[in-house]
Amino acid sequence: xxxxxxxxxxxxxxxQQALEAIANNVSNINTPGFxxxxxxxxxxxxxxxxxxxxxxxxxxxxxxxxxxxxMVSRSMYSEAGELRPSSSLMDxxxxxxxxxxxxxxxxxxxxxxxxxxxxxxxxxxxxDGGFPLRSLIMVPDDATAxxxxxxxxxxxxxxxxxxIELGQIMLVRPESDADILRASGGMLKTAEGAxxxxxxxxxxxxxxxxxxMIEGSNVDMTGSMVEMLILQRAYAASAQVIQAxxxxxxIANNLQR
Amino acid sequence: MGRNMGLLETAAATLIGGERKxxxxxxNVTNVNTxxxxxxxxxxxxxxxxxxxxxxxTALPQIFSIRVLAQSPLMETGKALDLAINGxxxxxxxxGDRFALSxxxxxxxxxxxxxxxxxxxxxxxxxxxDLVIGSGAIDFLTDGTVLExxxxxxxxxxxxxxxxxFGSTMTEARATALAEAPRAELRQGMLERSNVxxxxxxxxxxxxxxxxxxxxxxxxxxxxxxxxxVTTFSRxx
Numbered sequence: 412x413x414x415x416x417x418x419x420x421x422x423x424x425x426x427q428q429a430l431e432a433i434a435n436n437v438s439n440i441n442t443p444g445f446x447x448x449x450x451x452x453x454x455x456x457x458x459x460x461x462x463x464x465x466x467x468x469x470x471x472x473x474x475x476x477x478x479x480x481x482m483v484s485r486s487m488y489s490e491a492g493e494l495r496p497s498s499s500l501m502d503x504x505x506x507x508x509x510x511x512x513x514x515x516x517x518x519x520x521x522x523x524x525x526x527x528x529x530x531x532x533x534x535x536x537x538x539d540g541g542f543p544l545r546s547l548i549m550v551p552d553d554a555t556a557x558x559x560x561x562x563x564x565x566x567x568x569x570x571x572x573x574x575i576e577l578g579q580i581m582l583v584r585p586e587s588d589a590d591i592l593r594a595s596g597g598m599l600k601t602a603e604g605a606x607x608x609x610x611x612x613x614x615x616x617x618x619x620x621x622x623x624m625i626e627g628s629n630v631d632m633t634g635s636m637v638e639m640l641i642l643q644r645a646y647a648a649s650a651q652v653i654q655a656x657x658x659x660x661x662i663a664n665n666l667q668r
Numbered sequence: 669m670g671r672n673m674g675l676l677e678t679a680a681a682t683l684i685g686g687e688r689k690x691x692x693x694x695x696n697v698t699n700v701n702t703x704x705x706x707x708x709x710x711x712x713x714x715x716x717x718x719x720x721x722x723x724x725x726t727a728l729p730q731i732f733s734i735r736v737l738a739q740s741p742l743m744e745t746g747k748a749l750d751l752a753i754n755g756x757x758x759x760x761x762x763x764g765d766r767f768a769l770s771x772x773x774x775x776x777x778x779x780x781x782x783x784x785x786x787x788x789x790x791x792x793x794x795x796x797x798d799l800v801i802g803s804g805a806i807d808f809l810t811d812g813t814v815l816e817x818x819x820x821x822x823x824x825x826x827x828x829x830x831x832x833x834f835g836s837t838m839t840e841a842r843a844t845a846l847a848e849a850p851r852a853e854l855r856q857g858m859l860e861r862s863n864v865x866x867x868x869x870x871x872x873x874x875x876x877x878x879x880x881x882x883x884x885x886x887x888x889x890x891x892x893x894x895x896x897x898v899t900t901f902s903r904x905x
Contacts, residue, residue: 413687415694422698451774452702453786456835480698483786485776586803587777608803615803645700648866652694655873659687662877662884 414478415656421479422649425452430642432484436630437639442597444492444504444524445628448484450638455481488588488599491618492627501528503559504626507618509582512545512607513538515600520545520607522583522591522599525626528557536565540596548578561619563612582617583607675890682883685712688731689876696864704752704771705862706834708733710872735831740863742855748806749775749783752860757826757852758834760843761789762798767843768836769829771860777801794825796844808856826852 429450439445455478489508503525505511510522523538531537536548550557554567554575563580585591590605601607610617692710699705710733742752751772753759758769768789775791778784781800783791791799794812804817812824827846 414691415687418691418694418698422694425698426701449774451786452699453773454699454702454705455787456768456837478695480702481787584803587779587781589776589778616805641701644866645697648697648700648869651870652690652697652873655690655877656694658877659690659880662880663683666884666887 413656413659415652415659418479419649419653419656421455421481422652423646425480425482426642426646426649428482428484430639430646433635433639433642437632437635440628440630440632442628444526444626445630446486446488446490446492446524447628447630447635448486451483451485453481453483455479485588486591486593487629488591490629492629494621494624494626497623497625499527500556500623502526502623502625503528504621504624505582505612505618506621506624507582507612507616509584509610509612509617510599511538511580512583512609513542513598514545515542515594515598519594520601521594522585522601524599525620525624540598542598544580545583546578546580548580550577551575559620559622561612561621563620579611580620581609582612582614582620583609584615584617675886675893679883679886679890682886683880685731686876686880686883688733689879690873692733693869693872693876697866697869700862700864700866700869702862703750703773703859705864706735706737706771707862707864708735708835735835736863737831737834738863740861742858742860744857745859746857747774748857749777750857750859751775751808751824752855752858753826753852754855755849755852756828757849758829760792760825760827760846761785762792763787763789763837765840766837767792767840768838769827769834772855773859792825792843794823794848796825799824808854810853810855812854824854826854 429452432448432450436447439447491506491508494504494506505525510524513521513523515521521542523542526539529537530550531541531543534549534552535543536550537543548565551567551569553569555570556568558566558568558574559580560566563582565577565580567575567577569575585601585605585607590602592600592602594600608615612619689710692708696707699707710731713730713732737756739754742754751759753772759772761768761770770785770789773785775783775785778788778790781802782798783801785791793799799814799822801814801821802816807815807818808824809815812826813820814822814824826849828849829846833842
């Protein structure tokens with residue numbers, strides 16, 4: 412069978428996956444804290460490792476070699492989105508590369524880039540989705556407002572305008588972006604066995620905590636559109652290759668008439 | 669009869685040659701967006717083992733393909749782990765116990781702080797061994813030196829290679845014997861474009877299709893010839 416069929420099919424599949432990744436990015440352009448997926452193409456080589464004998468070399472030349480392209484997507488977690496002021500003082504964002512660690516069910520660890528804080532029934536600070544912060548900050552019932560310092564220190568203001576320090580929100584960072592996985596519900600979780608480096612905010616480039624701010628998505632609209640056009644053209648060209656391979660087979664089929 | 673056998677074999681070689689050319693074009697088209705991809709060109713070579721044209725050549729046309737290693741333009745991406753090479757040189761990547769040459773691409777931090785390409789192959793140091801980086805800010809100098817937060821932590825190897833080394837894997841012995849490329853520069857935050865031109869590849873596809881068609885015509889001509897011979901002789905007997 413003609414290798415161009417397989418190569419073309421692999422190419423169509425890779426380009427389709429790439430288009431899907433870009434579509435997902437574009438549809439999340441207004442999702443706070445969304446991290447875009449970057450697409451990467453790598454050549455897949457089907458070249459035999461140094462044929463040893465002359466016979467093997469000739470055999471390798473005589474058979475058609477497949478190969479093609481592989482699409483790999485990577486989420487750009489370390490690229491921060493733009494920080495925008497929000498209407499609520501319970502919104503926090505991280506101005507840096509760190510994450511806030513959350514306690515997830517079944518002993519998992521979720522990573523959070525910030526968003527809307529709330530207080531759960533037990534009085535602990537929780538993230539969206541109701542997951543408590545690993546730093547376990549207990550908010551007293553009589554607190555009227557919370558003040559979060561850039562270094563993560565949480566201060567409760569009571570009606571008598573007393574300031575009570577409740578604790579400090581710590582930031583974490585996995586050793587590598589490859590340790591971050593997407594979990595259900597748009598949350599991020601750490602891979603099994605991944606080691607987290609815990610620091611106070613501002614240490615080790617983890618960044619500061621910004622109260623009353625929301626992190627926008629890091630999707631670049633114009634870049635995504637251009638990428639989409641380029642991918643579409645490559646997709647069409649791959650389809651042409653398959654058509655050419657098909658015509659070849661048709662010629663071969665019509666040899667005997 | 670000898671001549672006719674030659675015709676059929678030549679026809680078959682023409683058919684297979686066209687098919688092989690389409691394979692090559694397919695690989696190129698597929699990698700039109702792959703950074704630092706080097707396109708393949710196919711060519712036919714006919715080696716007759718005798719200069720006597722009264723007998724048909726026993727050697728059939730063979731299709732070879734070579735990589736065009738010419739530099740293509742670099743494009744700015746601004747990403748710290750995108751690497752490209754300006755000039756003649758290659759990065760050495762380790763894939764298990766095999767090695768391969770690369771013109772650069774989009775790298776990532778893999779297991780244990782190694783620098784890996786999208787296929788998981790590990791970038792090698794100039795002195796041999798995997799390059800390991802930390803979590804600080806990484807800078808690559810044009811000579812391959814790697815700086816983390818301003819202090820040197822290693823050096824990316826830039827090696828000399830040729831078309832026979834590129835596009836296939838090599839053993840450790842071959843990899844360690846590679847000479848360093850003195851005039852190539854490493855560029856950080858840049859990617860080398862694929863040197864595939866879609867229009868060229870489409871023309872190549874059309875040309876290969878016509879080649880296959882002419883091969884098919886040859887087979888038909890042979891068939892008609894044989895048919896004529898059979899009918900003529902069966903009539904005369």
